[in-house]
Amino acid sequence: MTAIADKISKTIRDVYDFPVKGIIFKDITPVLKDIALVNSIIDLFASKFESYKIDKIAAIESRGFLFGMPLAIKMGVPFVPIRKKGKLPAETVSAAYALEYGLAVIEMHKDAVSKGERVLVIDDLLATGGTVNAAAELIEKLGADCAAAAFVTELSFLNGRTNINNKNLEIFSILTY
Secondary structure, eight states: OOHHHHHHHHHSEEEETOSSTTOEEEEOHHHHTOHHHHHHHHHHHHHHHGGGOOOEEEEETTHHHHHHHHHHHHHTOOEEEEEETTOOSSOEEEEEEEETTEEEEEEEETTSSOTTOEEEEEEEEESSSHHHHHHHHHHHHTTOEEEEEEEEEEOGGGTTTTTOSOTTOEEEEEEEO
8 A cells, every 4th residue: 555545544434324324425525625635646647547648537425526627727628517407507517327216317528628639537436437427428429539547446346447448448446435
């Protein structure tokens, strides 16, 4: 485990029975109180992907925004918000994905990415892989390339990495449980 992963592991708070009984929720909000740790996370992502020729950073609502926007600034590339259905004001493309209890839909503006652009997807957590699959689908619908996906944490016991539809998509997680 890297020093950053160790620090994240020690900082994340376990919240029992949230959002439902039997779940242990990995709460990143204590990480956000440690600005040096947040900067280390952003620096690690930037160094990991500096050679990838990334054109845009797309982050998934809402916790992905907390890391995606600072990373976009650091890397000097535009930021693309991927939001829940009905939250974006202009024309969108959408993709549905399965939840344990139904379906969810995320959207991105139709003009957010262009054909041939290389897009890095950022989120706080890789769980089952449904959200990142939907995000990659949005990017690819518009002719861009989902170059990689990066996460602060990964819950390996939920098999998200193996559930990724694009088997060539590079997945990077700082901390894996």
